[in-house]
Amino acid sequence: MPIGRPRAFCLDTALNRALEVFWRKGYEGTSLSDLTKAMGINRPSLYAAFGNKEALFRKALDRYIEEKGAYVREALEAPTARGVVERLLFGAADMLTNPDHPVGCLTVQGALTCGQEAESIRQELAGIRAQYETRIRQRMEQAQREGDLPPGADPAEVARFIATIAQGMAVQAAGGASRESLRQVAETALRVWTRQTVPTAPA
Amino acid sequence: MPIGRPRAFCLDTALNRALEVFWRKGYEGTSLSDLTKAMGINRPSLYAAFGNKEALFRKALDRYIEEKGAYVREALEAPTARGVVERLLFGAADMLTNPDHPVGCLTVQGALTCGQEAESIRQELAGIRAQYETRIRQRMEQAQREGDLPPGADPAEVARFIATIAQGMAVQAAGGASRESLRQVAETALRVWTRQTVPTAPA
DNA sequence: CCATATTCTTACCAATCGGTACAGAACTTG
């Protein structure tokens, strides 16, 4: 046990509370008072433990990606390209509407736009979304090497398309879309999966 | 000409400037100072002419829908279902990346999440997005009556899928996606259009 | 018990937030 007065709150749960608030209200929409109230601590405790609002957001974002983004990592490990997409889209539908936490996706609704002071947060989130697309593309390239994706298909195009649908689902979730409706979107996308990966049908 | 001191600025261009700022920074990310600076007027002039920040946003939103959403109305009037979708998606790709105004879609990035005070704006935007989907659905129902969409297809499902893609494109645009990449997404979606509208292929 | 180290609480900071009071300027009407 470290020397000095012991911390009266749990870092872990406090961070979880902060994540929830940022998730619901976005970076700019969340005030320090919102945070301290939800975390059950005073302002100086927050600053001592997490730095400042921006640093706290980044820590919450790390946790979000680690925990709520776990399904993405698992999906990318599915044996077939089709399985990857299936897990990505249904995983998104479930995560985005999970009643155990706020709806939608933090990387989309955290700061899609913002004032000057939050610009670096906005860019970080955009970078994470870009990474998401990149990882799908790399997985599709692998699938193509493995003969799992037709040689004529464009992995980048497939990845962008899937990422766009997933991000659209995030917008839908932010607007209150039900899990069933998002699952239907995933189903629709999957129904055409095989066809979609073939750029041009031979005449 | 009305009695009293004449207004020293143009209502129309001032509103356009306001729209541009809200579009770039979102409702919460835009401050009164941002607005007055961009509009070239002082605070009391803004309040006298437009009410308050929220009323100004709503007026800017009206103009946005009227002008930048024109392509949606035109798209819905295309003769075939496929033509409708084609115009919707390529129109979105072009509008979302038009260099003459901010990138992305105001109804998506204006206030996807927010603090308490902007809640009514958030809901209004969500409602407009829902309307967008509804209008597509109604057009697909019409197409189905006209035999333009297979009887087995679900107009609501098609509409939701198209709306989701369009909204995903808006997120991509907010992240800096190029016009070409969004056009590619539109192309990908259209390539599978015919197949997609047939729920289950007969065995 | 003392010294040291860390956290907690209270109270505060300057800056900015959205919004407005007020006086003078600029116009029309008579």
Added chain:
DNA sequence: CAAGTTCTGTACCGATTGGTAAGAATATGG
């Protein structure tokens, strides 16, 4: 010209923003 009306500019409002100084409180190591 004078009266009436509306806009503009300055200067301000209370509330809230993110962030912190200072001292009391609580632990460990001696």
